[in-house]
Amino acid sequence: MRTAHTVVQVRAAEAALMATVPDGTLMDRAATGLATACVDFLGGAYGVDVLIVAGSGANGGDALYAGARLARRGARVAAILLNPAKAHAGGLAALRSAGGHVVPEDEREDAVARADLVLDGIVGIGGKPGLRPEAVRVMELVQRYDVPVVAVDVPSGIDVDTGETPEPHVRAAVTVTFGTHKVGLLVDPGASAAGVVHLVDIGLGPYLPDPVVESLQASDVAALLPVPDRTSHKYTRGVLGVVAGSDQYTGAAVLAVSGALGGPLGMVRYVGPDEPARLVRARWPEVVAGEGRVQAWVVGSGLGEAPERAEDVARALAGDVPVLVDADGLRHVLGRCEGEVLLTPHEGELARMLEVERTDVTARRLHYAREAADRWNATVLLKGATTVVAPPSGPVRVNSVGTPWVATAGSGDVLSGICGALLAGGLSPLDAGSMGCFLHETAGVLASRGGPIVAEDIAAALPDAYRFVREAGDAESA
Ligand SMILES: NC(=O)C1=CN([C@@H]2O[C@H](COP(=O)(O)OP(=O)(O)OC[C@H]3O[C@@H](n4cnc5c(N)ncnc54)[C@H](OP(=O)(O)O)[C@@H]3O)[C@@H](O)[C@H]2O)[C@@H](O)CC1
Ligand SMILES: [K+]
Structure with missing residues (x-):
């Protein structure tokens, strides 16, 4: 499990740990890990040009100490000091004594043009979102000369606790973060600005409280996946009722069912109009049409706007089994929910539910997902x-695996099916949503292998994703 903490939590843990170790130990651990990550990224240190962009805090200090290590391994290291009077004194002295030098103001462009790598030590967890004009000017040069950036702790300028990027910020190829992940490294748009995130253990673990954000890895998903045993039969494995599709949107029914059948359940019941029911059964003879006892419901995709479908949603929500509500069904979730409910809007649907602009949701994904979970007393999966x-309370899960190729028509219907199957298998809305998303994305990666896919390909690859996750889980825990 990847876990992320807030700046306040990190500061408290850092203070507790610092009281037990000699001065400078943590920065030494951070700089060592940072220098190693740079060498890995560059494939070596000897003869490469590394340019540090250092601000006035300890983040710049980390970069300068790492620069000293790289210089000792044969790199040519130079530093742009954004505020020379307040540059980290120890780090600067270390860099100089290892042979590094400070770039004069009129030579900055040449230094950027020459660099193989830029170390972003502008600001870390002590910074406010945004970059000051001088930092913007330097980072514009970095962008113009297309120099890859390794961000120290966080890409400077993102909102560390939310992942929001309301102001100019650094875009990194790699972010080397210390002690624990920061929320903004796991939540978009900050996560996209961070590139590949590498965590350096500096000993903070025992002093950290429960995280505010988590990200499941294959071994976590594998540990939670229901697997049948010799005593299992179709009813103990779970029956999912699917209320999806309409005469107008028949595909939603077929795709939601195909997603469900790729999950760990015993049977699917399809409830809907004759035409989608006929198509579902033609495609999947194992599906039973019509109402009956189920362990969970998926309602919503492709229902259209017919008023009688509102009753289907209301009936499912009033029942005593978990319900996933997707797409059109979300219009009919009126008051606070009772029982176990998973809502799966995309940004446009969530914006409509909360009566805000879609661009607001894109900019503040964590904020609005939490707000909706609180308002509807349900777990909200924001695609x-x-x-x-x-979830209505406790740590938020984010998914970090996947491929942009899954952004294709009907993909959300398949996602609702697999998440519903996991609900029917007895998992909580939080586990079902986060694991379903992991399996769906993994299926997308396996199906795509770098090329275009359609929603049916994702559904068809779900059993492979299941096997892949179990094998990866075994390997990770071996
Ligand atoms: N936590 C840990 O366990 C460990 C933490 N470590 C490291 O320490 C880092 C935190 O260091 P920190 O506290 O010195 O703050 P940091 O982010 O460097 O700078 C803050 C200063 O920058 C300024 N400033 C503010 N906003 C700005 C902006 N938008 N743009 C530009 N400048 C801005 C403002 O100063 P001002 O210029 O206003 O005087 C402010 O005071 C952390 O990220 C990690 O790298 C590791 O060494 C080991 C263990
Ligand atoms: K930084």
């Missing part, structure tokens, strides 16, 4: 490149 799954 997107990094899906956010917010």
Whole structure:
């Protein structure tokens, strides 16, 4: 499990740990890990040009100490000091004594043009969102010369606790973060600005409280996946009722059912109009049409706007089994929910539910997912490149695996099916949503292998994703 903490939590843990170790130990651990990550990224240190962009805090200090280590391994290291009078004194002295130098103001462009790598030590967890004009000017040069950036702790300028990027910020190829992940490294748009995130253990673990954000890894999903045993039969494995599709949107029915059948359940019941029911059964003879006892419901995709479908949604929500509500069904979730409910809007649907602009939701994904979870007393899965799954209370889960190729028509219907199957298998809305998303994205990766796919391909690859996750889980825990 990847876990992320807030700046306040990190500061408290850092203070507790610092009281037990000699001065400078943590920065030394951070700089060592940072220098190693740079060497890995560059494939070596000897003869490469590394340019540090250092602000006035300890973040710049980390970069300068790492620069000293790289210089000792044969790199040519130079530093742009954004505020020379307040540059980290120890780090600067270390860099100089290892042979590094400070770039004069009129030579900055040449230094950027020459660099193989830029170390972003402008600001870390002590910073406010945004970059000051001088930092913007330097980072514009970095962008113009297309120099890859390794961000120190966080890409400077993002809102560390939310992942929001209301102001100019750094875009990194790699972010080397210390002690624990920061929320903004896991939640978009900050997560996209961070690139590949590498965590350096500096000993903070025992002092950290429960995280505010978590991200499941294959071994976590594998540990939670229901697997049948010799005593299992179709009813103990779970029956899912699917209320999806209409005469107008028949495909939604077929795709939601195909997603469900790729999950760990015993049977699917399809409830809907004759035409989608006929198509579902032609495609999947194992599906039973019509009402009956179920362990969970998926309602919503492709229902259209017919008023009688509102009753289907209301009936499912009034029942005593978990319910996933997707797409059109979300219009009919009126008051606070009771029981176990998973709502799966995309940004446009969530914006409509909360009566805000879609661009607001895109900019503040964590904020609005949490707000909706609180307002409807339900777990809210906000779809997107990094899906956010917010329960009414407790840590939010985000998904960091996947491929942009899954952004294709009907993909959300398949997602509702697999998440519903997991609900029917007895998992909580939080686990079902976050694991369903992981399996769906993994299926997308396996089906796509870098090329275009359609929603049916994702559904067809779900059993492979299941096997892949179990094998990866075994390997991770071995
Ligand atoms: N936590 C840990 O366990 C460990 C933490 N470590 C490291 O320490 C880092 C935190 O260091 P920190 O506290 O010195 O703050 P940091 O982010 O460097 O700078 C804050 C200063 O920058 C300024 N400033 C503010 N906003 C700005 C902006 N938008 N743009 C530009 N400048 C801005 C403002 O100063 P001002 O210029 O206003 O005087 C403010 O005071 C952390 O991220 C990690 O790298 C590791 O060494 C080891 C263990
Ligand atoms: K930084």
